[in-house]
Amino acid sequence: MSINLSDKLTADHSENYIMSIRLRSGGLSFSAYSPSVNESFFYRDIEFDRTKPYVSSLKECFFENDFLTWFYKQVNVVCATSRYTIVPAAVFQEKQKAELLAFTFSSPEGRCLNNELKEEQAELVFGMDEEVYEFCSRSLVNLHFVHHVSPLLSLWKKQSRTRLHRRMYVVLHRRGMDVACYAQGNLLFVNSFEYEHTDDILYYILYVWKQVGMDQQKDQLFLSGDAGLQNSITNTLRNYLRNIDPQEIPSEAYLMGAEVLQAPLDLIALSLCEL
Template identity: 25%
Template sequence: MNKSKNSILLVDPEFDPQTASSCSLLMKITGDSLSYAIIDLEKRQLKAVFDMQECDPASGALLHTLKNDSYLQLPFQKIRAAVYTSYHLSVPDAVYQTEKAAEYSNFFPSGLTGNLYTRPCKEFGFTSVFNIEKSTVKLLEDHLPGAELFDQHAPALALAGKSETSSLSLDFTAGSFHAVVLENGKLVYLNNFEFENTDEFNYFLLLIIKQLKLDTKIIQLQLSGIIHENDDTYNCLLKYFSKINFTQPPAGDIDHTILDDMPGHYYSSLIAFDLCV
């Protein structure tokens, strides 16, 4: 285990970089964090996890990591990157038209310099339309050629999609969270919030509860990411919810033994990102 002030690297001691061609790389880039996982596709084993919190990937953390992390130089069989963007639409399949995909950019501010992407999310019945800054795209193309790009919601959706009940799933970084609300397995709400303190988090939480009229005594609350039992954020949630669970990585799909000494829910959405189709 390698650990610095705001980052950690866990590597299976038996991981042989020469087997990278049989591995996938999953990368998650948020507004304030950068993480990746390496999965052996043949053995279905988690081989490495890197996580850096309280950073700004856009201001240099992404470039520094791509240039200096030796594991990111390996020739992976498959690469996926979920990339933070402020410009994202979820277009229901009933109205989405592939031949008119470019027209959805009219819903974004004029003058954007990024690239437009689309990704179907068949499990929830919509297509994601999103814009990624050209500078970020170039970085990824230069250092991770062939990477499949997704919007930042993809990992949280992949994790929440394992639930068939009515639930509120919150996936945290050190300073933000994704919120996914399902009603009987159907997606009814998806958003991302940044917060600086517990008061701000409480405000956004109440906004979600009141806007969706959630019955906090009944709905199941699923937590993942950087949150701990009895920390300030967790205790804030306790004021409203009766059923709180930490969502562990999808054990049935991937052997994640290297996380045995870590809170497994830290990296649940990152690992679940492998399930996206």
Template identity: 25%
Template sequence: METANKEKNINKKLSIQVSLNGLSFCILDKETNEICYFKKINFEKQLDPIKVLAKIEVTYEQEDELNQQVDEVVVIYTNPLFSLVPEKLFDEDNAASYLKFNTRILKTDFIAFDNINEEIVNVYIPYTNITNYFFDRYGEFEYMHGMSILIESLLSLPKEVSGPKAYLHVHDKFYELVIIENGKLIFANSFEYDTKEDFLYYLLFTAEQLKLDPEKFDLIMMGEIKKESEEYKMAWDYVKNISFMGPFHPYSFKKMAKPEEDLSEYLLIKSL
């Protein structure tokens, strides 16, 4: 969907990532292929959607750059309130039924879904109050779930036949794990963790359930993790082939608009 700024072509796209742990914003100048604005806000603790909206409102009051005209807006919801369904089995009229076994659904919840590469549907719950806020501000805009962007981007990578690849996308206190083999999605889920031991447990338990040998499968990391991270060091002791995602975007950055690490904003940049 397009935003309401149709009078003239501004050629700028705003991408916003929303989670209960923090917010990220960036603006792409599509004419120059340059990211001209970037802002990341980490919350000290997980908030509820009402308090997250209050943070968004304050950010718009404080950040003049966010009040410039843009002609495209995409909002990414990053939360565990999702379920993947094969497209052949998906029934839009019964979308809520796919979520009822893994999340609590309220009568007021709006159920959304993303179509991923014509084979998978991601059914999820966006934060309605935040969606309404952005609609009031921009008119029509696009929103997606973070897992949809992650899966779609990974499935679009060149297909290899060298065995399964596990992609681990790390956020603050949770991560998404996507496993692809021969160009096909074989697993995707998110896990919350408090300790580095939890971090490792979910990874190794998933590998065990899928009969993946830690000596053989490739583990590719991205998101908020570095070689200095305790989680990385612990995984290194158990998984033989670990690497970080290589270059993944064609954009340059305006001075003062670059994240500390591009990989920490993988979903935000991939949504541009």
């Protein structure tokens, strides 16, 4: 489980870097970059032994890779989970966020967290395993917990703000997908779904498209994530939707380094927000 560290990152210069650890089902990914240095971004992905408890594998990973606990300018722990809800800022109360999450999901994670969505005037409330939260809190400094959808919403709002037609953005993960719809920067819909088969992906996309009232001829669908899944559903989707394109990666991302394109879209979006 040892991570092959980039030569660019050393203990002597780690305080100049922003590190992000993305926790996902069955493993984690790691990225780091220096905002003041072009081509400094690098990305690694690790698969855990699924027969072991997740927190055990996480501790083992930290034990074998001491650079994870170096002192950094900032550390982001990105939680990739479909269990979240968005609450308008006008009605959000910190002391009630656990109740809100419990109302939405019958068995929420032990620790309830939230990210402010300033541009939406809302809070994204999500859950995290209590043991994982405690371990990360003890092991890392300058720590921020981030839900993986939060930076995506910021990126998509910016991309859609000056576009005439409505846009649907879909990110395909292993057994999961994120869907958001915008009209000239206004968020119309956002949710994440778990799926078993590619037909489920097609169903969710077309169902949301219809529910939001998007135009099959004029509005646009942008796909990102698993390339194989994108290829397998695109031909079928073209029977129903006219404008289907790959997700646009902002040009400034390329300045960070070639490895940025290996990273999940949420990590790219998070890095761009911090530049």
